[in-house]
Amino acid sequence: MRINTGAALSPSDVVGRGRVIAQLWRDLDNQSVVLNAERRMGKTSLIKKMCAESPTDVIALYRDLENIQTPEAFLEAILADLDEWLSTQRRAKEWLWNIWGAIGGTQVRSIGKLPPAQQRDWELSLKTILAETAQALDGRLVFFWDEIPLMLDNMKRGKNGAAVAMQVLSALRAIRHDDKAKSIRMVFTGSIGMHHILTELRGKGLNHPAINDMLSKLLPPLSEEDAVNLVTALLAGANIPVSGSKAQEIAASVDNIPFYIQHLATGVRDHQSGADAALVNIPELRYKLLYSPQDPLYLRHYRERIEIYYAKKEQETAFHILDALAHEQPLLADTLLNRVKLKAQKTKELSLFEILELLEQDLYIERSARGYQFQRNFIRDAWKALRNIA
Ligand SMILES: Nc1ncnc2c1ncn2[C@@H]1O[C@H](COP(=O)(O)OP(=O)(O)OP(=O)(O)O)[C@@H](O)[C@H]1O
Ligand SMILES: [Mg+2]
Numbered sequence: 001m002r003i004n005t006g007a008a009l010s011p012s013d014v015v016g017r018g019r020v021i022a023q024l025w026r027d028l029d030n031q032s033v034v035l036n037a038e039r040r041m042g043k044t045s046l047i048k049k050m051c052a053e054s055p056t057d058v059i060a061l062y063r064d065l066e067n068i069q070t071p072e073a074f075l076e077a078i079l080a081d082l083d084e085w086l087s088t089q090r091r092a093k094e095w096l097w098n099i100w101g102a103i104g105g106t107q108v109r110s111i112g113k114l115p116p117a118q119q120r121d122w123e124l125s126l127k128t129i130l131a132e133t134a135q136a137l138d139g140r141l142v143f144f145w146d147e148i149p150l151m152l153d154n155m156k157r158g159k160n161g162a163a164v165a166m167q168v169l170s171a172l173r174a175i176r177h178d179d180k181a182k183s184i185r186m187v188f189t190g191s192i193g194m195h196h197i198l199t200e201l202r203g204k205g206l207n208h209p210a211i212n213d214m215l216s217k218l219l220p221p222l223s224e225e226d227a228v229n230l231v232t233a234l235l236a237g238a239n240i241p242v243s244g245s246k247a248q249e250i251a252a253s254v255d256n257i258p259f260y261i262q263h264l265a266t267g268v269r270d271h272q273s274g275a276d277a278a279l280v281n282i283p284e285l286r287y288k289l290l291y292s293p294q295d296p297l298y299l300r301h302y303r304e305r306i307e308i309y310y311a312k313k314e315q316e317t318a319f320h321i322l323d324a325l326a327h328e329q330p331l332l333a334d335t336l337l338n339r340v341k342l343k344a345q346k347t348k349e350l351s352l353f354e355i356l357e358l359l360e361q362d363l364y365i366e367r368s369a370r371g372y373q374f375q376r377n378f379i380r381d382a383w384k385a386l387r388n389i390a
Contacts, residue, residue: 001233003269005262005296006040011049014042015233015258016226020219021050025058027215028142028185032176034211035189037219038363038379039301040259043189046219047144057139061085065151070158071122071168074151075129076113078143082133099132123171131180140183147190152197162204165197169210176213188214195361196309218363221376222258227251230258234265240275246282253286255376263289263296290385299382305362310355317347317355319387321372322364326380326389330371 001013027033037043047062054060061081068074079100086093103125134141145151155165175181188194194211201208222230231247242250250268254260267285271278278285289297306318317340324339325331331339333352340347356372359365364383366375374380383389 001230001237003234003238003262003265005266006259009042009045009048011045011052014045014049015230016222017042017046017049019223020046024050024187024217025055027217028058028140028187030215032186032214033188034194034214034216035187035219036193036216036363037189038257039191039298040257041219041221042258043191043219044146047146047187047189051144054142058142059085059137059139060142060144062144062146064146066147067154068151069154071126071155071164071171074168075122075126078126079129081143082129095136096133099129103128123167126171127175127178130175130184131178134181134183137183140185142185142187144187145189148188149190149192149194149197153192156197156200162201162206166201166206166208166210170208173208173210173213186214192305192309193361221256222251222261224248224251224256227256227258227261230261231265234262235268235275238265238269238275240268240279242279246279249282253282253378255378257376257378260289260297260378290381297382299386302364302379302382303386310358314351314355314358316344317351318359320344320347321352321355321359322374322383323387323389325365325372325374326384326387329373329380330368331373332371336372 001015004013024033024035035043035047044064051060051062063077063081065074065077068077079096082096083093086096104121152165152168155168156162158164172186175184176186188211198210201210221227228244228247228251231250232242232244235242235247250264251261254264264282264285267288268275268278271285290299306315310318320340320343321336323343324336333356336356337347337349337352340352356365356367360367363375364379365372374383
């Protein structure tokens with residue numbers, strides 16, 4: 001298997017994930033899903049694989065929504081995806097264009113466009129297209145919408161942006177509850193959590209139960225067995241034999257996260273003293289990845305996300321919490337509060353709890369009876385590197 005350090009992964013190169021995928025299809029029998037995970041955990045690769053290898057009675061459509069700015073463009077994208085699927089299946093599609101025409105849409109060089117007069121009615125059009133499509137097609141229709149939080153974020157910036165973003169979420173929820181659209185399921189995922197968008201919308205007084213009917217799922221790292229298989233396959237692809245225990249050491253050193261495994265395998269393959277020398281000192285390779293000024297693992301994201309998505313007054317507390325846990329963990333809430341107060345005397349218990357909750361949602365930390373700790377050792381070490389903590 002060829003090493004891939006972050007480019008699009010073809011479905012056949014997605015190692016493991018069989019059980020997660022089977023479980024997700026079972027979940028989708030019931031309900032729509034929000035798929036959460038840390039950055040670069042493999043969300044996009046996973047859902048693209050699901051679309052490429054969907055069960056025969058499922059129509060699975062993938063769409064990256066990152067560059068969609070308006071509800072009209074979203075609707076046009078949905079139409080384009082349906083149209084393309086009908087084409088690849090060599091199925092009749094006049095019915096789709098007829099519905100589109102009936103709601104006032106036009107067809108420009110086989111691309112659907114809503115003329116300005118209809119743009120105000122996008123919500124009704126969206127509901128109509130989806131309900132009618134569900135009636136026209138047999139089987140389950142699943143929309144895999146990657147980067148939907150970024151689309152909502154784009155919409156939020158426009159005129160009346162927050163209200164428009166919430167209106168989109170509310171329209172999608174209405175579709176999920178429409179008897180005529182019972183066969184439709186949605187999968188929301190993306191590199192920033194939906195909760196950031198919802199918190200911002202709530203802050204503007206928009207309190208809609210936007211996604212509370214969806215199942216919230218967490219995409220974990222690879223299982224230990226799959227992570228070891230990935231290490232072995234990548235190194236075998238570079239003609240580097242590796243023992244089972246060495247493969248396990250490599251996988252465990254990055255918490256079985258496939259993106260980091262790909263980078264460690266590159267480090268072994270390209271080591272200046274040869275692969276054998278590299279394999280003897282995996283901690284050194286790991287250290288290089290953590291401290292590289294080029295930041296090939298995009299670990300700065302863990303600091304930048306707080307700077308971008310946390311309110312100013314929350315940022316400082318979040319940094320103090322993570323710094324304290326980088327020094328020592330697990331820590332009980334009381335101890336943590338005292339440690340944070342050493343840096344910021346006026347910190348209140350309530351705001352500490354709120355920020356702990358945010359950090360849990362963003363998958364930095366987890367809580368057990370023993371207290372709070374980083375969810376992953378590798379991310380704890382990344383935080384130490386980012387903050388110059390010895
Ligand atoms: N199952 C896997 N097998 C092998 N490599 C994987 C697997 N999953 C992820 N990777 C590696 O991680 C990289 C990132 O995967 P992907 O783009 O799917 O993650 P993501 O969670 O969508 O990231 P982002 O949060 O940036 O959108 C891939 O390019 C590949 O190097
Ligand atoms: Mg992605």
